[in-house]
């Protein structure tokens with residue numbers, strides 16, 4: 001009886017520790033653009049073509065790029081991430097934002113309230129829209145993984161990063177059916193912690 005209780009307790013503690021500390025691969029999102037079907041039609045004569053698939057299922061970096069500009073600054077050759085979406089979105093770092101003279105809000109993808117206005121252009125055409133954000137730090141996972149970790153969508157977790165510039169930062173769980181388990185940081189966060197794509201962090205509650 002006592003032994004059984006003891007073993008169960010040990011098992012519960014081990015399980016808790018396992019759930020509370022989980023290794024995760026970190027990927028870095030450079031500045032990029034998502035386009036709607038309408039915006040794409042204004043900017044290109046042909047469909048997006050796949051340069052390379054991303055870890056997130058169905059997502060790809062396109063061969064096609066655009067110019068992103070404001071009256072203060074410009075970035076050429078900004079990669080489009082496909083497939084086309086129901087919203088236009090320009091995701092940049094704060095360092096990028098300074099060069100463009102804008103102050104985008106930190107947002108979850110698709111949440112564009114307060115987004116900054118930028119112009120997206122190609123040789124074919126251009127659109128100007130309030131669609132620029134700084135992406136929030138997030139960790140993708142599918143519902144099975146979320147269940148395993150005891151995590152719900154939008155829950156704030158801790159990511160510990162080791163190395164010469166180590167630290168612990170907040171990341172938000174992003175649970176979706178096609179979610180591939182990995183953290184996405186922008187280039188400012190990655191550079192601050194000397195992170196390279198594929199580095200491993202430790203996730204905890």
Ligand SMILES: [Zn+2]
Nearest residue numbers: 138140183184
């Ligand atoms: Zn992501």
